[in-house]
Amino acid sequence: xxxxxxxxxxxxxxxxxxxxxxxxxxxxxxxxxxxxxxxxxxxxxxxxxxxxxxxxxxxxxxxxxxxxxxxxxxxxxxxxxxxxxxxxxxxxxxxxxxxxxxxxxxxxxxxxxxxxxxxxxxxxxxxxxxxxxxxxxxxxxxxxxxxxxxxxxxxxxxxxxxxxxxxxxxxxxxxxxxxxxxxxxxxxxxxxxxxxxxxxxxxxxxxxxxxxxxxxxxxx
Ligand code: CA
Numbered sequence: 368x369x370x371x372x373x374x375x376x377x378x379x380x381x382x383x384x385x386x387x388x389x390x391x392x393x394x395x396x397x398x399x400x401x402x403x404x405x406x407x408x409x410x411x412x413x414x415x416x417x418x419x420x421x422x423x424x425x426x427x428x429x430x431x432x433x434x435x436x437x438x439x440x441x442x443x444x445x446x447x448x449x450x451x452x453x454x455x456x457x458x459x460x461x462x463x464x465x466x467x468x469x470x471x472x473x474x475x476x477x478x479x480x481x482x483x484x485x486x487x488x489x490x491x492x493x494x495x496x497x498x499x500x501x502x503x504x505x506x507x508x509x510x511x512x513x514x515x516x517x518x519x520x521x522x523x524x525x526x527x528x529x530x531x532x533x534x535x536x537x538x539x540x541x542x543x544x545x546x547x548x549x550x551x552x553x554x555x556x557x558x559x560x561x562x563x564x565x566x567x568x569x570x571x572x573x574x575x576x577x578x579x580x581x582x583x584x585x586x587x
Pocket of ligand 1: 374375376418419420421
């Protein structure tokens with residue numbers, strides 16, 4: 368799961384990046400509206416944290432341009448004031464949720480997780496696939512009630528596949544959603560990671576489709 372943070376205050380940007388990374392997300396960052404708009408327009412994100420007061424291009428304009436271009440990524444807006452007019456403008460421009468500054472980092476993380484789940488059509492924080500229960504809030508996986516220990520990266524891959532159960536996820540798509548854009552993973556690193564996840568899960572839920580990618584589905 369990859370998140371874009373657009374925030375011009377360096378300290379706040381850093382804290383958001385660190386909190387989201389600690390929560391298991393790959394994170395790209397931007398410090399002004401132009402850079403943020405460009406990244407959101409050219410990269411694939413599962414969610415965006417967007418400040419409204421930004422240099423070069425304000426947040427409402429950035430959001431409006433993405434929506435005009437039919438970019439449906441869930442967007443959590445950060446507003447400096449608790450003024451209703453600003454929130455209304457953000458919702459009208461296509462925001463999915465907002466938090467008012469100052470906020471707790473945990474609130475941003477919780478809301479981002481909820482937005483990603485809802486966008487994937489899951490209303491519960493727990494995703495079930497056969498004997499597996501994937502707790503997207505706690506970052507835990509259990510098979511028949513027994514915990515399965517995954518690394519943060521393995522969890523990110525499993526979580527992305529689980530959010531998109533039943534459809535084929537291609538290699539490029541998976542790379543885009545589990546690594547930040549500075550990462551340049553080896554072409555076979557995903558195969559190695561998926562094989563390792565499979566061994567740990569001890570249940571056949573991730574299927575490899577030669578030349579296409581992977582599809583997660585419950586065992587028959
Ligand atoms: Ca700002």
